[in-house]
Amino acid sequence: MTARGKQRLLWVLVFIIVFNVVFGFFATRNLGVSRNVGCQVVKLMYEFDDPLYLGPNYARLKEILSDSMWDKLNIDNDQRVVNSYYKFLNESSSVDFVFVRDGFIVYRLHNDNIAEGTLWVFCYDIVDGKVDNIREYKLVSVYRGVEGGF
Amino acid sequence: MSTKGSKSKIPDEEIREPGNLTLILLGVVALFLTLFSIYSIYLSLSRDYVKPPAVIVSFLDEVIASNTDKTDFVTVLNKYLDTGVSSGFGWSATPSHNWVAFKRTIFNHGDIPVSYEIAASYEGLIELVLYDVQGDALYPRLTLAYKLSDDGQTIVDFTFARMQPFSILDSEYKEDWG
Numbered sequence: 170m171t172a173r174g175k176q177r178l179l180w181v182l183v184f185i186i187v188f189n190v191v192f193g194f195f196a197t198r199n200l201g202v203s204r205n206v207g208c209q210v211v212k213l214m215y216e217f218d219d220p221l222y223l224g225p226n227y228a229r230l231k232e233i234l235s236d237s238m239w240d241k242l243n244i245d246n247d248q249r250v251v252n253s254y255y256k257f258l259n260e261s262s263s264v265d266f267v268f269v270r271d272g273f274i275v276y277r278l279h280n281d282n283i284a285e286g287t288l289w290v291f292c293y294d295i296v297d298g299k300v301d302n303i304r305e306y307k308l309v310s311v312y313r314g315v316e317g318g319f
Numbered sequence: 320m321s322t323k324g325s326k327s328k329i330p331d332e333e334i335r336e337p338g339n340l341t342l343i344l345l346g347v348v349a350l351f352l353t354l355f356s357i358y359s360i361y362l363s364l365s366r367d368y369v370k371p372p373a374v375i376v377s378f379l380d381e382v383i384a385s386n387t388d389k390t391d392f393v394t395v396l397n398k399y400l401d402t403g404v405s406s407g408f409g410w411s412a413t414p415s416h417n418w419v420a421f422k423r424t425i426f427n428h429g430d431i432p433v434s435y436e437i438a439a440s441y442e443g444l445i446e447l448v449l450y451d452v453q454g455d456a457l458y459p460r461l462t463l464a465y466k467l468s469d470d471g472q473t474i475v476d477f478t479f480a481r482m483q484p485f486s487i488l489d490s491e492y493k494e495d496w497g
Contacts, residue, residue, distance in 0.1 A: 172336035179337045182345040189352035193359060241488055252486040268464060270367040270441040275464070290462065290482055292439075292446075304489060306482035308462065310424040314404040318443070318464040318477040 206233060207274050210300055211264055211291050214242075215278060218261045220254050235301040242303065253305075258282040268319045271295075275308075275319065371440040374399060374472055375465060379447070382425065383432055392422070401468060401475040424479050425449070425461065432457055446482070458491045459483045 268275035290306040378399040385391035432449035439446040449457040
């Protein structure tokens, strides 16, 4: 190969490397974090010894949630607190995951004031590396076949 | 002196030739990064979303089409559910608790659903939105978690439930669910 050919090859390789580094940065932003971060959000919100001391959990949540989700879900939002935390009646709570997929999590809550078999759903998207479009459900009118299918 | 239209060309002998080792190292790095990018694309496309199994789609099609008719409904359940599951319905002249519970989950939305959309599908679970005859969504959504037989032709176990938003901040929330 001539000197000119080798120099051209060098620039082509440098271009490929730079392109892949830039592309890889954006492509991997949402990878690998989705499933873990969904479980992490559920635990930060609903696993506690005392619901009156959720400040540190929510400080961490602020880093994980998108700005719009943070406005909607932070504990200064009275409507959010009543809907999500009243059922715990100031007792401790822990989370038990039943079904975990990217964007869709089914879990149980262990709390003295919540029926043990109740199933809860946490749905979310990852947008620009942040948890967004959160939808939370309680499963009602539940019909199970034999053991449940989960 | 005008240089317009001229193109400077460096003679070959003045070009600094990159070493073979440099080219090989850069080639290896470029190959590695390219493979990593391809793998990233594959992962981001595959994620956890899957096409819903044909047996699940057929089951839902026929359940919706049964339109609360108990005879049709029983036929559908016996066709798609493993006997260990379908026997739990305890068919008799009097509607069993299981029959009422199952029927309530899917049909008790105020209006009768005539179609549905699979809003999300994962291995072992789908999320559904039902629609009435006008094409309006009948909330709450439903979820069906399932286990299939080894040949994928029969549902051997499942959980079927309504997904009721518990936050009034949710756009699908309403006080009266019908």
